[in-house]
Amino acid sequence: MGRTLLSGNEAVAQGAWEAGVSVGVGYPGTPSTETLQHFATLPDVYAEWAPNEKVALEVAAGVSFGGARTLVTTKHVGLNVAADPLFTLAYTGVNGGLVVLVADDPGMHSSQNEQDSHNYAAFARVPMLDPSDSQEALQFTREAFELSERFDVVVLVRSTVRVCHGKSMVECGERIEQSARAPYRPDPSKWVMMPAMARARRVDLDARMSALAAFAESSPLNRAEYRKAELGVVCAGVCYEHVREALPEASVLKLGMTFPLPEKLIAEFASRVERLIVVEEADGYLERSLLQMGVVLSDSGLPGAGEITPGMIRRAVGMPDPVLRERDDTLPPRPPLMCPGCPHRPVFHAFRKIKAVVTGDIGCYTLGALRPLAAMDTCVCMGAAVGMAHGAELAGGFADRPVVGVIGDSTFAHSGITGLVNTVYNGGGGTIAILDNRITAMTGHQGNPVNGITLQKRHSHELDLEALCTTIGVQRVRTVDPHDVAATESALREETSTEELSVIVFRAPCALLVKDKGQPYAVDEDACTSCGACVRLGCPAIGKDEATSKAYIDVSVCVGCAQCVQVCKFAAITHTGPACDIGEV
Amino acid sequence: MPATTVMLCGVGGQGTILAADLLAKVAAAAGMAVKLSEVHGMAQRGGSVDTIVRFGDEVHSPVTDPGDVDHLVAFEIIEAMRRVHYVKLGGRLLVNPRAIQPLPVLTGDVRAVHGLEAALEHEGAIFVDADVLACRAGSPKSANVVLMGALSVGLEFDKSAWIDVIASRVPPKTVEANLRAFELGREVCLKGECGL
Ligand code: SF4
Ligand code: SF4
Numbered sequence: 001m002g003r004t005l006l007s008g009n010e011a012v013a014q015g016a017w018e019a020g021v022s023v024g025v026g027y028p029g030t031p032s033t034e035t036l037q038h039f040a041t042l043p044d045v046y047a048e049w050a051p052n053e054k055v056a057l058e059v060a061a062g063v064s065f066g067g068a069r070t071l072v073t074t075k076h077v078g079l080n081v082a083a084d085p086l087f088t089l090a091y092t093g094v095n096g097g098l099v100v101l102v103a104d105d106p107g108m109h110s111s112q113n114e115q116d117s118h119n120y121a122a123f124a125r126v127p128m129l130d131p132s133d134s135q136e137a138l139q140f141t142r143e144a145f146e147l148s149e150r151f152d153v154v155v156l157v158r159s160t161v162r163v164c165h166g167k168s169m170v171e172c173g174e175r176i177e178q179s180a181r182a183p184y185r186p187d188p189s190k191w192v193m194m195p196a197m198a199r200a201r202r203v204d205l206d207a208r209m210s211a212l213a214a215f216a217e218s219s220p221l222n223r224a225e226y227r228k229a230e231l232g233v234v235c236a237g238v239c240y241e242h243v244r245e246a247l248p249e250a251s252v253l254k255l256g257m258t259f260p261l262p263e264k265l266i267a268e269f270a271s272r273v274e275r276l277i278v279v280e281e282a283d284g285y286l287e288r289s290l291l292q293m294g295v296v297l298s299d300s301g302l303p304g305a306g307e308i309t310p311g312m313i314r315r316a317v318g319m320p321d322p323v324l325r326e327r328d329d330t331l332p333p334r335p336p337l338m339c340p341g342c343p344h345r346p347v348f349h350a351f352r353k354i355k356a357v358v359t360g361d362i363g364c365y366t367l368g369a370l371r372p373l374a375a376m377d378t379c380v381c382m383g384a385a386v387g388m389a390h391g392a393e394l395a396g397g398f399a400d401r402p403v404v405g406v407i408g409d410s411t412f413a414h415s416g417i418t419g420l421v422n423t424v425y426n427g428g429g430g431t432i433a434i435l436d437n438r439i440t441a442m443t444g445h446q447g448n449p450v451n452g453i454t455l456q457k458r459h460s461h462e463l464d465l466e467a468l469c470t471t472i473g474v475q476r477v478r479t480v481d482p483h484d485v486a487a488t489e490s491a492l493r494e495e496t497s498t499e500e501l502s503v504i505v506f507r508a509p510c511a512l513l514v515k516d517k518g519q520p521y522a523v524d525e526d527a528c529t530s531c532g533a534c535v536r537l538g539c540p541a542i543g544k545d546e547a548t549s550k551a552y553i554d555v556s557v558c559v560g561c562a563q564c565v566q567v568c569k570f571a572a573i574t575h576t577g578p579a580c581d582i583g584e585v
Numbered sequence: 586m587p588a589t590t591v592m593l594c595g596v597g598g599q600g601t602i603l604a605a606d607l608l609a610k611v612a613a614a615a616g617m618a619v620k621l622s623e624v625h626g627m628a629q630r631g632g633s634v635d636t637i638v639r640f641g642d643e644v645h646s647p648v649t650d651p652g653d654v655d656h657l658v659a660f661e662i663i664e665a666m667r668r669v670h671y672v673k674l675g676g677r678l679l680v681n682p683r684a685i686q687p688l689p690v691l692t693g694d695v696r697a698v699h700g701l702e703a704a705l706e707h708e709g710a711i712f713v714d715a716d717v718l719a720c721r722a723g724s725p726k727s728a729n730v731v732l733m734g735a736l737s738v739g740l741e742f743d744k745s746a747w748i749d750v751i752a753s754r755v756p757p758k759t760v761e762a763n764l765r766a767f768e769l770g771r772e773v774c775l776k777g778e779c780g781l
Binding site: 003005109110133161162165166167168169238241242244245246307309310311312321322323324325326327328330331332333334335336337338339364367370371372442444532535536538540542543544546549 | 596597606609610613618619620621622623624629630631632633644645646647648649650651652653663664666667669670672673674686687688689690691692693694695696697698704708
């Protein structure tokens, strides 16, 4: 196969493929998404998106039970969703190798919280491997499948954003053939975790962990690199690379397996250096574990929050900073925003007009929380919009302000459905807006049960949201085209004015799926009264002229969706001619 | 020899990631160790983005710190200013002078900044009119390749390696326009002093 430039995510997929994995399953989530997407393109494999991570892990458990090797991919918060089966699968163990890639996001580049998944390894008692670059991502994934079968455990491979989305050179290998498939063996004492059997498996789990701890002591996954003795650093994952960059002379204990930890190796390393620090991101997992073992550590002073860089490590050990150019902190911030022509925009615009209290969810529409729309009151986790809307009603609602839960199509399938079942069951009211843009947009346009596009592009059933909501007992269900600004507002006004629970499905494709862009619009300066109504829509193509306060439209950004036309009371926004001559300079 | 660090920055959707990929592949073709680091997700929705490419005999960290960047390639002028302090004293700053106003400025929440060209010029920036040149090359979307053309002058890689990588990486229909864009970017730099 030879050497190629691969991202860490692609390398995990390649490693799984080389390990003979036949089934991959996951739910898209930055920074893990490309792993399964890449895996799906490799020969002789089957891959699917599950509606959520718990389902993904359960499917994988079945695959493993059936004797084949399987890969699950998730981001850190997705592992929370899959935690329930994970903890019990630690007891059952596996048949075919089962490996879960969990991608953490220190620095929260695109996540609602920062988690250190090492804690899950220790908590659930399953081994964890920490690759530090693409080459290791491949090798460690292969190794993880070996360990999974050899020690009868689920293995977690923990990656972080810089490994996932970093690219480096990788030596690819051949695939182990499918003859590796383990035969199915019925064994209720292993697979049926009711109390009597679980108690026995708990003892067995401890034995497996001891065996793994012994393995960790001598495995090449963990490596002590002795250089100068003055300073020793314990680290794992991408932090190893930062340490090598910042402190080329330091001795380093690179932990490729971070649970269970090689206690003897750590003690030996500690005894051979004068001063020992730990460099890790997000949480003090390694530091805490070492202190518990009685290892004496110096405080690195590195922060728990956010990403570590080589410069921070240099500073922590007292090395001088380079001379810097002056930095300008007065620049306007540039937050992410909904695309021009995004179908979600008029919905948030209407929320604002009807003064709704909006319980929100995870996806592009989270951007509706930002100014100028600023029409979202909560964002907690996938599916929370529905449950929180019900809870807000239970609290007694908000004087004269309607409560609306807002959730996307994919997120609704992920974990909104159960929330809605709950509201119906308990006789709750309120309004749920399902923003069906026909795709899982935020993570880069994956298919989902609502649009019926599978990961490997097979044709499948489109989940009928209206029929589903009706079936589970929602009496008031209607469908609205969100590009129609007036219809969007009046539907919301009507539904929020009734006591009954209602669902409005706002359906229009994500602007990035619309290939034929409309003609751009322009502002007629004479007709514009500077009222700012169009600017408050928050379209990145519309600005307010600093000098005149009149609106203007950037023709190179406008996609001609005509939303602004509908909000301008003075008919000041009109079609331009075929004016965009960019490209003909 | 320490690794060379290139930072590409701009606004989500401008093609910084593709450009970084081209550079990384050219360095890899030259037999160097390469690391590329980027952040997607939220940032793709018109937010501020950067990508780091590091190459050399040996490369460890995929990220970088203020004062450590050898070449900053900015696809947009406000983003250039935002990262000036990353560039080494004596490092190179290539800037597309195009401004894309952030939403808080468009809505009037935050005032626009003026005088960025002068401030960047003071820092030794070289301006490459990438959007205009891309249009001249026949593809407005090839501004990223124009900037790679400008960057290529001053890096040790053969021009032919760039041409091979561009031809194999961009959509087949746009190969010619992209190669023209690359050439126009180079010309700007070869004519001017180009920060070298
Ligand atoms: S990607 Fe689609 S859904 Fe997301 S903000 Fe853009 S247009 Fe809207
Ligand atoms: S038509 Fe109006 S709202 Fe739609 S993209 Fe153009 S400027 Fe924005």
